[in-house]
Amino acid sequence: MDLSVKIGSLTLKNPVMPASGTFGYELAPLLDINRLGAIVPKSITLSARGGNQTPRICEVDGGMINSIGIQSKGIDQYIAYILPAYRHYEPPLIASISGETIDEFAQLATLLDRQAGVAALELNISCPNLRDNGQAFGMSASATNQLLSSVRQVTDKPLIAKLTPNVTRIQDIADAAECGGADALTVANTFLAMAIDTESRKTRIGNIMGGLSGAAVKPLIVRLIYQVHQATNLPIIGSGGIMNGQDAVEMFLAGATAVQIGTATFVQPNAMTTIIDEIITYLERHRIGAVTDLIGRFELA
Amino acid sequence: MDLSVKIGSLTLKNPVMPASGTFGYELAPLLDINRLGAIVPKSITLSARGGNQTPRICEVDGGMINSIGIQSKGIDQYIAYILPAYRHYEPPLIASISGETIDEFAQLATLLDRQAGVAALELNISCPNLRDNGQAFGMSASATNQLLSSVRQVTDKPLIAKLTPNVTRIQDIADAAECGGADALTVANTFLAMAIDTESRKTRIGNIMGGLSGAAVKPLIVRLIYQVHQATNLPIIGSGGIMNGQDAVEMFLAGATAVQIGTATFVQPNAMTTIIDEIITYLERHRIGAVTDLIGRFELA
Amino acid sequence: MKTFDARLIANYPVNERYWQMTLDVSARDTPARPGQFFHIRCGDAWKNPLRRPLSVYNYDDELRQLEFLYLIKGSGTEQMTRMKKGDSLNLIGPLGHGFTLPDQGPLLLAARGVGVATLHALARQARAEKRGVHVIISARTPGDLLTVEALNQIGAVVHTVTDQEGTSSTASVRILSEQLIRKEKMAAIYTCGSRRLSKLVQELAVIYHLKGELATEAHMACGIGDCYACACTVCNDNQLKTVRVCTDGPVFPIRQVVLS
Amino acid sequence: MKTFDARLIANYPVNERYWQMTLDVSARDTPARPGQFFHIRCGDAWKNPLRRPLSVYNYDDELRQLEFLYLIKGSGTEQMTRMKKGDSLNLIGPLGHGFTLPDQGPLLLAARGVGVATLHALARQARAEKRGVHVIISARTPGDLLTVEALNQIGAVVHTVTDQEGTSSTASVRILSEQLIRKEKMAAIYTCGSRRLSKLVQELAVIYHLKGELATEAHMACGIGDCYACACTVCNDNQLKTVRVCTDGPVFPIRQVVLS
Numbered sequence A, B: 001m002d003l004s005v006k007i008g009s010l011t012l013k014n015p016v017m018p019a020s021g022t023f024g025y026e027l028a029p030l031l032d033i034n035r036l037g038a039i040v041p042k043s044i045t046l047s048a049r050g051g052n053q054t055p056r057i058c059e060v061d062g063g064m065i066n067s068i069g070i071q072s073k074g075i076d077q078y079i080a081y082i083l084p085a086y087r088h089y090e091p092p093l094i095a096s097i098s099g100e101t102i103d104e105f106a107q108l109a110t111l112l113d114r115q116a117g118v119a120a121l122e123l124n125i126s127c128p129n130l131r132d133n134g135q136a137f138g139m140s141a142s143a144t145n146q147l148l149s150s151v152r153q154v155t156d157k158p159l160i161a162k163l164t165p166n167v168t169r170i171q172d173i174a175d176a177a178e179c180g181g182a183d184a185l186t187v188a189n190t191f192l193a194m195a196i197d198t199e200s201r202k203t204r205i206g207n208i209m210g211g212l213s214g215a216a217v218k219p220l221i222v223r224l225i226y227q228v229h230q231a232t233n234l235p236i237i238g239s240g241g242i243m244n245g246q247d248a249v250e251m252f253l254a255g256a257t258a259v260q261i262g263t264a265t266f267v268q269p270n271a272m273t274t275i276i277d278e279i280i281t282y283l284e285r286h287r288i289g290a291v292t293d294l295i296g297r298f299e300l301a
Numbered sequence C, D: 001m002k003t004f005d006a007r008l009i010a011n012y013p014v015n016e017r018y019w020q021m022t023l024d025v026s027a028r029d030t031p032a033r034p035g036q037f038f039h040i041r042c043g044d045a046w047k048n049p050l051r052r053p054l055s056v057y058n059y060d061d062e063l064r065q066l067e068f069l070y071l072i073k074g075s076g077t078e079q080m081t082r083m084k085k086g087d088s089l090n091l092i093g094p095l096g097h098g099f100t101l102p103d104q105g106p107l108l109l110a111a112r113g114v115g116v117a118t119l120h121a122l123a124r125q126a127r128a129e130k131r132g133v134h135v136i137i138s139a140r141t142p143g144d145l146l147t148v149e150a151l152n153q154i155g156a157v158v159h160t161v162t163d164q165e166g167t168s169s170t171a172s173v174r175i176l177s178e179q180l181i182r183k184e185k186m187a188a189i190y191t192c193g194s195r196r197l198s199k200l201v202q203e204l205a206v207i208y209h210l211k212g213e214l215a216t217e218a219h220m221a222c223g224i225g226d227c228y229a230c231a232c233t234v235c236n237d238n239q240l241k242t243v244r245v246c247t248d249g250p251v252f253p254i255r256q257v258v259l260s
């Protein structure tokens, strides 16, 4: 049974990792972190940020809306305290970075390029909670291309572009990221969403809109993975709505090489290791030797 | 208690109507059709079409994916048999039309302009199941503008543009439709989606992708309504994920003037009249005299 | 056709994969005919927003009880097994066109899998009208054979064939069927549940000039003819036509059915 | 802190809007302290994907039983009322920082609404240590006053004020509190459940140089410090700082709390 997958030059022992913003070393008492394919801490920004107004989350049927807005103590503190905290864990660490300008992304990459504890960079070009009204770099093919090209110049570490699902043609953005030098693509960040409490007539998120995650988005993410897989040769990390091993397998079949788990960890802190176990059971039951044999291998109904 | 709303020059006695493709006179034994705000039959095309491969629907958590693909007997048969079948019902009939070219839309509008039984036209510029890989006119602002302008020239009936949610900035499409001469906007059609059965490894829809509807999409639709309401002055018909009166109220608060109900009718055939009752109860409980007093009236958390 | 709640009287497994459910439908007024179906809400609207179509397995006009025989296939039917006596189930129905009988003469029924649920109702009606009824039941193993006793009890002659015993090949079933058609002077032939059987029955109906009908299946949303989810292609007077299984079927003349 | 299943021993309404639940937590090893909370899975993962935070109402070290007192607020707590004896509930905890006691001296507790659930545990601990405990309970109506008997039973002195009787205004509660602080020589003051009360307690703590603590609430996702959903602003050494209610709180020194 071979669970290993390659994300650019990086080999992961299995295809399951946390989604940025939903994971921290605080999980250690509740989850065997060493079993993960990779570690992905919360997105980091150049300087400290306070995050958005509260309430920052609300529950909706089949998922949640968040508008955390990247609360961060800045890159210096990240290098000084966050990276060392993960040093004694086995899985490689993928650092998610988030800038307000292309230059900030490049600066962040420059600083992290020197860090041995960073195996790859995930570029969060898709956060719906940072700029005005849910705008993101990942909504423009040219901005995406420029951003990737700039970051590519300052580091040789594998670059993973985290795409936004809030676009007309994700294929164009995927293509722009590939041309810009991305080694892999995360598909995708959260869907811009909104909820209003009808009794109080107030928005349920302080920032009005936020990002929808959780089971409700799975059929949309499966479609986006399929579209991106058709458009590029890059490995895809599927993210959005995976609650169990079957959901992960569905994403492999659609074209994903690995998966990220977010909301499911809030439901059950050890969701990721359960999902790894369920993937193994699936492969055994179907007598499939390697998880990579699943990638893109669906048939027509 | 005033439930009436205006969609362009058309006044509806209440804001609840069916979503095209989920309603037919076959419902008559199960639903009091005369209580509806309007009647919206299945989208009609110029010539007969066979629709897509089966399976055409599948169930997903919190909703369903459909790829019916506008099965239609063509406009002549629609005028000869479908319109007369609704003649003895009180609610005004909104004809949903769907063309493969802008010219087809104009031809359809020309033919229906002469029909007294048609109170307004809904332009389905957003069907994800008609053209290759989910493409639709509503994905381009310029195509939307051209299409609306062409149809506007051939009819004075109220024009409702049914937008697609599968775009980067729906505000731009809404604006293009308004400039082209739309009197109202339906927000929105289904979300392009996909599902794979992990046991058989087959797609669960014959056409690979289809449109997601049902409760799962509600937080996305509420956001889209809010964005469109900010961008235009046109009345908005909210559609997507309404399962009860509270969901309808949430859409009014986000900016909708009326709502369309689809998937909920499959769950319970009389869902629409139940929703009307629940809206009335809500208005009574909150001592609000008119449903129009809810439109866009949310407050910040 | 109406929407109504029915109280559950019994719900139990008949073997590993099949369950049987009995409902009190005294609130309903139109009796259900063999081949018709009900569209059932079988879980909460979140996990299972769509209804599930189930054929009438048995409708008892006197007791006003409706029975389903169902296979645990996915989450919807799995939910159904959790329901207990006293629970109520929401149904729409009866829906669709049922089987039609020839004016006279005995009937040959050929069913596989859950197809017996649908044909069982037909066998009952025909026996109530004192027709001769032979039923060929095909299954993977002898343990999978369903409703054999019930059919025997009402006086139908049951012929079982199984993959395990090597008696269920098309060739074997053809020999058996032809013997029965000739010996019993069958007036009509009906089938449900297997594409292979359907093809055979279609051929036999043509060759032996029998009235023939097939009960079809399709994924459904509305169940009442509005949504075109359940489309299938039939061939009528040499013209291909797309029809709705829920309202134009689910029973179709076997000659019209297009089997790929 | 761990994730574990606990078996439900009892679950019943204490009045129209409040319920009390007792769990067998003998599987757990760390005792829960007053002010700490558990993060509870209270429905199916579809309708209620997020856990709900509930304070320890009572933790019985000997019986190894954990109690919650909860308000039916929305769908999650509504689901909780459906649970029956023998059902099991998945919890993460104990979480967060609880209350701290002064070295000696009596305590004044001021609670409104569901805040009494949180302060009740503190009163119990203080009484177990033989401290003097006075509790001001504020509510809309006398019928809404909670846990008065339980508090009396453990020897806490309860003072009830209600909107209906006109005794719950900030001015009245201030007079009552100041009398108690002076007469009983209070060493510390604690509050939970109302912004108005919190402001008052903050003022009193400053004026009378009392140790003061506040238990806060915030919408939570992870409950363990990973997601920053529960952020709130505190003021420490004249510096505004964003902290996490779940791990840096939920109990904060009242002087640090920024009340708008």
Ligand SMILES: Cc1cc2nc3c(=O)[nH]c(=O)nc-3n(C[C@H](O)[C@H](O)[C@H](O)COP(=O)(O)OP(=O)(O)OC[C@H]3O[C@@H](n4cnc5c(N)ncnc54)[C@H](O)[C@@H]3O)c2cc1C
Pocket: B058, B059, C037, C050, C051, C052, C053, C054, C055, C056, C057, C068, C069, C070, C071, C072, C073, C074, C075, C076, C077, C078, C114, C117, C118, C216, C217, C218, C219, C220, C250
């Ligand atoms: C007219 C008609 C009569 C039927 N009568 C019976 C019967 O008497 N007994 C019985 O066991 N089964 C019968 N079936 C099949 C039965 O409807 C399906 O097995 C059932 O819907 C599966 O639901 P599920 O949730 O268990 O499976 P899932 O696979 O979880 O279902 C997912 C979706 O696919 C649809 N679906 C899956 N399989 C089928 C199928 N074979 N036919 C139609 N839709 C399907 C479901 O309705 C649902 O919408 C009948 C089908 C039709 C069309």
Ligand SMILES: Cc1cc2nc3c(=O)[nH]c(=O)nc-3n(C[C@H](O)[C@H](O)[C@H](O)COP(=O)(O)OP(=O)(O)OC[C@H]3O[C@@H](n4cnc5c(N)ncnc54)[C@H](O)[C@@H]3O)c2cc1C
Pocket: A058, A059, D037, D050, D051, D052, D053, D054, D055, D056, D057, D068, D069, D070, D071, D072, D073, D074, D075, D076, D077, D078, D114, D117, D118, D216, D217, D218, D219, D220, D250
């Ligand atoms: C540390 C802490 C301790 C608490 N202790 C208690 C207690 O002992 N007894 C009690 O009755 N209540 C307590 N609460 C409040 C309780 O968590 C909420 O009332 C509950 O989560 C509401 O859930 P619901 O599904 O009924 O309401 P909904 O409104 O349906 O909940 C929707 C979402 O909003 C969140 N939410 C809603 N109201 C609150 C709130 N006031 N605080 C935090 N999140 C909220 C829910 O957790 C959920 O994520 C405590 C809250 C915190 C933060």
Ligand SMILES: Cc1cc2nc3c(=O)[nH]c(=O)nc-3n(C[C@H](O)[C@H](O)[C@H](O)COP(=O)(O)O)c2cc1C
Pocket: A019, A020, A021, A022, A042, A043, A066, A068, A070, A096, A124, A127, A162, A188, A189, A190, A213, A214, A215, A217, A239, A240, A241, A242, A260, A261, A262, A263, A264, D221, D227, D229
């Ligand atoms: C509370 C929360 C915080 C998040 N923060 C980040 C973030 O900092 N950076 C990022 O790239 N994605 C962030 N995301 C998005 C997740 O990484 C993930 O893409 C998304 O939640 C979809 O996966 P899921 O359905 O498994 O949760 C966040 C999501 C949640 C729910």
Ligand SMILES: Cc1cc2nc3c(=O)[nH]c(=O)nc-3n(C[C@H](O)[C@H](O)[C@H](O)COP(=O)(O)O)c2cc1C
Pocket: B019, B020, B021, B022, B042, B043, B066, B068, B070, B096, B124, B127, B162, B188, B189, B190, B213, B214, B215, B217, B239, B240, B241, B242, B260, B261, B262, B263, B264, C221, C227, C229
């Ligand atoms: C089975 C089905 C068929 C549909 N057919 C059409 C159609 O012909 N024209 C159209 O504009 N929208 C069509 N739609 C979209 C609906 O009108 C509606 O916009 C969508 O279902 C979202 O609403 P809901 O969540 O209430 O179902 C169809 C939807 C479904 C589920």
Ligand code: FES
Pocket: C219, C220, C221, C222, C223, C224, C225, C226, C227, C228, C229, C230, C231, C244, C245, C246, C247
């Ligand atoms: S299921 Fe809707 S038309 Fe048959």
Ligand code: FES
Pocket: D219, D220, D221, D222, D223, D224, D225, D226, D227, D228, D229, D230, D231, D244, D245, D246, D247
């Ligand atoms: S709830 Fe996640 S950090 Fe507090």
